[in-house]
Amino acid sequence: MKPAVRYATLALAVAATLGLSACRVEQPNPAASGATHQEETGGSAKGDFGPPQGEPVEAILTSPPNVPPPTGRTAPAKVIVTLDVIEKEMPISEGVTYTFWTFGGTVPGSFIRVRQGDTVEFHLRNMPDSKMPHNIDLHGVTGPGGGAASSFTAPGHVSRFSFKALNAGLYVYHCATAPVGMHIANGMYGLILVEPPEGLPKVDREYYVMQGDFYTTGKYREKGHQPFDMEKAIDENPTYVLFNGMEGSMTGDKALTANTGEKVRLYVGNGGPNLVSSFHVIGEIFDKVWYEGGTRFQENVQTTLIPAGGAAMMEFHMEVPGSYVLVDHSIFRAFNKGALAILKAEGKENKAIYSGKEVDAVYLGDQAAGTSRAPVAAAAAAHEAGTLTKDDQIAAGKVLFAGTCSTCHQPDGKGMEGVFPPLAGSDFIKANPKRVPEIILHGLVGPVKVNGKDYNSNMPPMSQLTDDEVANIATYVLNSWGNPGGQVSREDAAKARATKPANASDGH
Numbered sequence: 001m002k003p004a005v006r007y008a009t010l011a012l013a014v015a016a017t018l019g020l021s022a023c024r025v026e027q028p029n030p031a032a033s034g035a036t037h038q039e040e041t042g043g044s045a046k047g048d049f050g051p052p053q054g055e056p057v058e059a060i061l062t063s064p065p066n067v068p069p070p071t072g073r074t075a076p077a078k079v080i081v082t083l084d085v086i087e088k089e090m091p092i093s094e095g096v097t098y099t100f101w102t103f104g105g106t107v108p109g110s111f112i113r114v115r116q117g118d119t120v121e122f123h124l125r126n127m128p129d130s131k132m133p134h135n136i137d138l139h140g141v142t143g144p145g146g147g148a149a150s151s152f153t154a155p156g157h158v159s160r161f162s163f164k165a166l167n168a169g170l171y172v173y174h175c176a177t178a179p180v181g182m183h184i185a186n187g188m189y190g191l192i193l194v195e196p197p198e199g200l201p202k203v204d205r206e207y208y209v210m211q212g213d214f215y216t217t218g219k220y221r222e223k224g225h226q227p228f229d230m231e232k233a234i235d236e237n238p239t240y241v242l243f244n245g246m247e248g249s250m251t252g253d254k255a256l257t258a259n260t261g262e263k264v265r266l267y268v269g270n271g272g273p274n275l276v277s278s279f280h281v282i283g284e285i286f287d288k289v290w291y292e293g294g295t296r297f298q299e300n301v302q303t304t305l306i307p308a309g310g311a312a313m314m315e316f317h318m319e320v321p322g323s324y325v326l327v328d329h330s331i332f333r334a335f336n337k338g339a340l341a342i343l344k345a346e347g348k349e350n351k352a353i354y355s356g357k358e359v360d361a362v363y364l365g366d367q368a369a370g371t372s373r374a375p376v377a378a379a380a381a382a383h384e385a386g387t388l389t390k391d392d393q394i395a396a397g398k399v400l401f402a403g404t405c406s407t408c409h410q411p412d413g414k415g416m417e418g419v420f421p422p423l424a425g426s427d428f429i430k431a432n433p434k435r436v437p438e439i440i441l442h443g444l445v446g447p448v449k450v451n452g453k454d455y456n457s458n459m460p461p462m463s464q465l466t467d468d469e470v471a472n473i474a475t476y477v478l479n480s481w482g483n484p485g486g487q488v489s490r491e492d493a494a495k496a497r498a499t500k501p502a503n504a505s506d507g508h
């Protein structure tokens with residue numbers, strides 16, 4: 001750093017843009033100094049620190065949300081990375097399975113951490129029970145294809161190639177075997193961090209989070225095994241948008257953790273294949289964002305854009321305890337497609353900074369700590385086994401009601417006078433119990449009288465729910481709070497979906 005030169009350059013630049021004479025801007029503008037000055041690193045041309053020194057090192061690979069420790073090296077090394085390609089069935093949501101193709105057995109794949117100037121010897125092993133050939137394209141590689149051509153690996157084979165990590169930064173890697181989109185959509189991506197020679201500033205916690213969009217033939221949360229849907233993928237119309245490959249991968253007792261007073265760094269990637277992410281943490285402001293995973297940081301950022309096939313690092317300091325919600329702020333993805341994770345901060349309250357209460361109920365709904373969606377999956381499994389009982393449906397419906405209906409009709413079904421009619425002891429329901437699934441699916445608009453009180457409002461349709469979910473919610477409502485009882489089947493729900501009642505809401 002040469003401040004004098006720096007200011008002089010800046011002054012000239014300012015003078016040039018403003019068309020002023022140089023003598024008028026001899027004094028550096030304190031607001032513009034430093035913060036806007038950009039000294040270049042030299043990129044790949046300055047990233048070769050010579051041949052690797054010492055014994056080869058085995059890279060420590062971690063599964064998400066964990067990040068390997070800093071390399072701590074001051075000289076270039078030969079780093080051996082052995083990554084296994086494993087095709088496996090895993091849950092994508094509660095009671096829903098999907099056949100993922102993985103790097104290292106997880107989605108996203110193992111996190112790789114090296115230092116600029118390191119020579120990476122990459123071993124890609126495709127497991128013998130794989131059905132597909134795979135390869136790897138690392139965005140941190142300088143060379144055509146990023147390693148893809150050198151790493152095409154048939155099931156039961158290993159391929160090996162080497163590269164020198166010439167550019168520092170946070171890079172996505174992914175499979176690039178045709179059909180490329182399908183391999184990525186099935187979970188074949190991860191991150192490789194190439195530390196700058198001096199390393200990154202020390203923080204208290206580091207986490208690995210990666211967004212991806214998923215395409216299943218069934219609806220969001222439709223239970224059972226779900227195959228990949230190529231048409232939805234081509235239309236860029238995902239069923240799920242997820243952090244770390246599974247709905248709820250970082251909620252409840254799997255939430256990320258931190259303590260107040262700590263500095264947290266997130267390494268966030270976006271595997272795509274299609275969507276870009278408007279990454280945001282509800283209740284935090286990023287003190288720093290190394291946008292696009294590069295060398296510069298921006299400060300005081302609310303939401304950062306992460307392109308498909310891109311990454312960013314962000315840092316923030318925890319002041320107030322509670323649940324912080326990681327979302328894609330394209331917000332339907334968070335609350336209706338799964339792009340939601342929790343960072344739970346523990347520590348002493350700090351009412352001077354924030355006097356409010358926990359956000360659990362407001363933002364988390366059925367993802368709040370202590371809420372189990374297990375009864376929903378259990379009911380679906382029982383249905384498949386042909387053993388579904390009314391009690392199974394009621395238990396599942398209770399959970400779904402809490403996540404879908406209780407914001408308006410209240411957890412006790414009593415509604416809110418003059419605004420949301422009661423479902424508890426509703427004479428409207430009693431008069432025609434069959435209408436409940438219809439009202440759920442098509443909404444309700446216009447004047448209605450419930451228990452002697454007039455309502456004239458609009459309930460939005462909830463057609464995003466599956467037939468199973470509608471059947472379970474309706475059965476729960478009919479059997480709660482003194483309502484007349486009865487049972488609504490999946491078939492009843494399908495029939496209700498096909499009939500549009502006269503006073504259906506159009507959603508406005």
Ligand SMILES: [Cu+2]
Pocket residue numbers: 101133134135175176177183188
């Ligand atoms: Cu692949």
